[in-house]
Amino acid sequence: MAKTQFTGTQLGPGTITRTHLNVTQPGSALLTRLTSSAGLSQTSTGIDSGTGDVSLVLIQPTFATVTELTAYTGTQTQLLLADGRSYTYNSSSSLTTDNYYVVAATGKGSGRYLLNNTGANTATLTVATCRAMTAPAGLAPSVISLGDSIIGGLFRYDSADTSTADDGAMTLVTSTGLRYKRIVDGFVNVRWFNAKGDGTTDDAPAINAAINYAVAQIGVYKLKTVFIPEGNYLCNSSINCSNRSGLTLTGATGRTQNTVLIGNSGTIAVDFSGSSESTLANLSLSIYNGLSNPALVGLQFALSKDSTSQATAGNQKGGLNCSVSNVSIKGGDFVSINGGLGFIGLINCRSEEFCLHNVTIQANTPVLFTTTNTIQATTGYNYTITSPNAGTYIQDNNSGSMGVVNWSGQNSLYSWEYQTPTQLLNGVNSYNFHGYMTRLNNTQNGTYQAAVRVCQPTYGLKLQGTVEGSSTLLAIQNTLVNPDINLVSANVTSTSSPLLTIDNYGGIQGGRIGISFGNPGTELGTGRWLMTTPVINSGNSPTNAFLSNVTFDVPQWTDMGKVVMGNLLKNTQNTRFNVATPIEKMGPAIRSTYNVKKGLGVTPGGNGTVTGVIAQFTSAAKTDTTTGNGGYYSFYVNGTVSLGDYNTNNGIAMYRVEGYLSVAQNVNGAMVPVSSEISVHTASSLNGNYLQIASVSISLDMSATPYPVLKMSVNTSGSGTGEAVNFYGRVEIMNDHLVNQALLLS
Structure with missing residues (x-):
């Protein structure tokens, strides 16, 4: 490349001159080099194509x-x-x-x-240099780009605003009083309000400031999303989302849940009481034992009212159509707080049309859904739901409902110890749970076993999933109407508690309950009850608990004597128990619906009698057998009696029989003479000389152990010996006693 020769006046700052450059390389390349040099500005050029000279004119210093x-x-x-x-x-x-x-x-x-500025340019500043800016309107830029790494963003000059205070987040004010407003696109970031997320700074004020700003944007729903980036945010006061509409509080997207709120408020960690159409999503609440002032409740939704007075028509404030999605609540073991409920993961008090998706909760009581703000003393707990935030009052009108709750995705609930239920449902309707429930630290305190406890009338309860560690799947304190339950019981270490319990004034009307077992070898056949209700007056008075029009599907259940307690069975109507040997109570009678051929013995040859058991049943006697035991038993038998089997060469003999047996019982339990009758409707014998039925009778043995039995005796004749004698049919039992219903076992 040839050397460039300057001829003309020396260039320097502020010099206005015409300079001739003698070059032997193309002028455009040289100009590029010149205009990239500090202190020079190309404003006018001319090229002499004959000499290769370039004229550079600097018209401004x-x-x-x-x-x-x-x-x-x-x-x-x-x-x-x-x-x-x-x-x-x-x-x-x-x-x-x-x-x-x-x-x-x-x-x-x-x-x-x-x-020289038209007000349309953008300047890159810091918060400090923006505040120090002295440019008046007309000179100042229209948009400022903050370079601060945490609160950075774009701010637009608002010429109409002369009063908004500088909050360091959404509004910046220059030294000349110009106001720059943050340009918000889709969400409000808590980092703009100086939330640190370092696990040591109290970030609750910053998060609440972001929420307050977002909800103040009336009618602009997209501004009501408050975003919390990844980090650990210590919150020494409650995050106040109460009495808002359309608010979404969300962490970083995804189930990794790297956005963590550390609840150190001594009250409710995040409070959505009174909020409608609001959502908590994509974050984790952490309340652990080592905190100085751990929160008592992880998350709360509730229907609010507009004053402290008793709720009346027209003063409802808010609390509908909310949701929780991709949220983890990890609470510590604080069993002595909240009136015996311990740490509560999620409370919902009448915030209806409520959705939960992919939620994990670890707590003493993971979830409490209730139609009243006070948990009744009859539940064994003493707790009143309140909000820690000023101006938020929880509805206390007991005539309302708590309904339309839907869990979807993968949900997991973990209960600390054995003192509280995993789900406490106090008067819910249309409640649909899908997920997993288990116990933590199963060697620690307590004996309470129920995974789900329902109090107050409950309608349309739907439970589906797996329950581990809780011997009792469902405890019913009041009326449960039309449930749809399908649960798997697994990893139960204690089988001393029943699968289902119904309190003295509880009951089930309609619906279906299905239960299966992941470890049937250890969970069945150990004296465990399928369903119980408390005995009243030491078993000498009837219960008020009842079953009506219910289907129980528990096909793996084999202990027929432990299907349902006699006092509950007495108050049962039109209910079917699909256990290993299915039975049903239709009207006053209990009958088997799964007919199995009963072997009574073998023919002795010649004239003889073969007697065998065709049914077992439980006694209806109350505990005190000396008085109040008056009543009766009545049996119905319908089926076939046969001699011989499929390989009998000389053919079989059979009777089609129908019979009745009734016996009254004295007040002191003594039996009066038995009355029985057998009718033979049809009879057939291929070879009467070989096998012949002479007569059939039925009898009662109340002293048999472990249960009383109904027997059938078959008088046979013919030369055949060792041929099977069978009864193939159905047995029904009716009884009327003060306390118990006799349960047909086989």
Whole structure:
């Protein structure tokens, strides 16, 4: 490349000249090099194609730095900086200098250099330099880009606003009173309000400030999403989402849940009481034993009212159509708080049309859904739901409902110890749970076994999933109407508790309950009850508990004597127990619905009698057998009696029989003479000389152990010996006693 030869006046800051450059390389390449040099600005060029000379005309003084610009003593009024900024000298200006919009004209002796700006440009500043900016309206940029790593973003000048305070987050005010408003696109970031997420700074004020700003944007729903980036946010006070509409509080997207709120408030960690159409999503609440002031409740939703007075028509404030999605609540073991409920993961008090998706909760009582703000003493707990936030009052009208709750996705509930239920449902309707329930630290305190406890009338309860560690799957304190339950019981270490319990004034009306067992070898056949209700007056008075129009599907259940307690069975109507040997109670009678051929013995040859058991049943006697035991038993038998089997060469003999047996019982339990009758409807014998039925009778043995039995005796004749004698049919039992119903076992 040839050497470039300068001919002309030396270039320098502030010099206006025409310079000729003798070059032997293309002029355009040289111009590129020249215009990239500090202190030069190409404004006019000419190329002599004959000589290769380039003419570069500098029509404005150009400076490399603001310091050089300040020191300029020339007469030009239009000046340039090397970075492209253009200034005009104003001899009468006395504006405060900031070395950007306003530059001192020291070399001139007075006046200022003012940035040539139409108000449409964007400047990159920090919070500090924005606040220090002295440019008046017209000189100041229309948009500021903050370079701060945490609260950075774009701010637009609002010429109409002269009063909004500088909050360091959404509004910045310059030294001349100009107000720049943050440009928000889709969400409000808590980092803008100086939330740190370092696990040690109290971030609750910053998060609450972000929430307050978001919900203040009336009618702009997209601004009501408050975003919490990944981090650990210590919260020494409650996160106040109460009495809001359309608020979404969300962490970083995904189930990794790297956004963690540490609840150290001593009250409710996150409070949505009174909020409608609001959501908590994509984060984890952590309340652990080592905190100085751990929260008592992880998350709360509730229907609110507008005053402290008793709720009346018209003063409902809010609390509908909310949701929780991709949230983990990890609470510590604080069993002595909240009136015996311990740490509560999630409370919902009448916040209806409620959705939960992919939720994990670890607590003493993971979830409490209730139609009243006070948990009744009859539940064994003493707790009243309140909000820690001023102006938020929980509805206390007992005539309301708590309904339409839907769990979807994968949900997991973990209960500390054995003192509280995993789910406490106090008067819910249309409640649909799908997921997993288990116990933590199963060697620790307590004997309470129920995974789900329902109090108050409950309608349309639907439970589906697996329950581990809880011997009792469902405890019913009041009326349960039309449930749809399908649960798997697994890893139960104690089988001393029944699968289902119904309190003295509880009952089930309609619906279906299905239970299967992941470990039937250890969970069945150990004396465990399928269903119980408390005995009243030591078993000498009837219960009020009842079953009506219910289907139980527990096909793996084999202990027929432990299907249902006699006092509960007495108050049972039109209910079917699909256990290993299915039975049903239709009207007053209990009958088998799964007919198995009963072997009574073998023919002795010649004339003889074969007697065998065709049914077992439980006694209906109450505990005190000396009085109040009056009543009766009545049996119905319908089926076939046969001699011989499929391989009998000389053919079989059979009777189609129908019979009745009844016996009354004295007040002291003594039996009066038995009355029985057998009718033979049809009979057939291929070879009467070989096998023949002479007669059939039935009898009762109340002293048989372990249960009383109904027997059938078959008088046979013929020469056949060792041929099977069978009864194949159905047995029904009816009885009427003060306390118990006899249960047909086989």
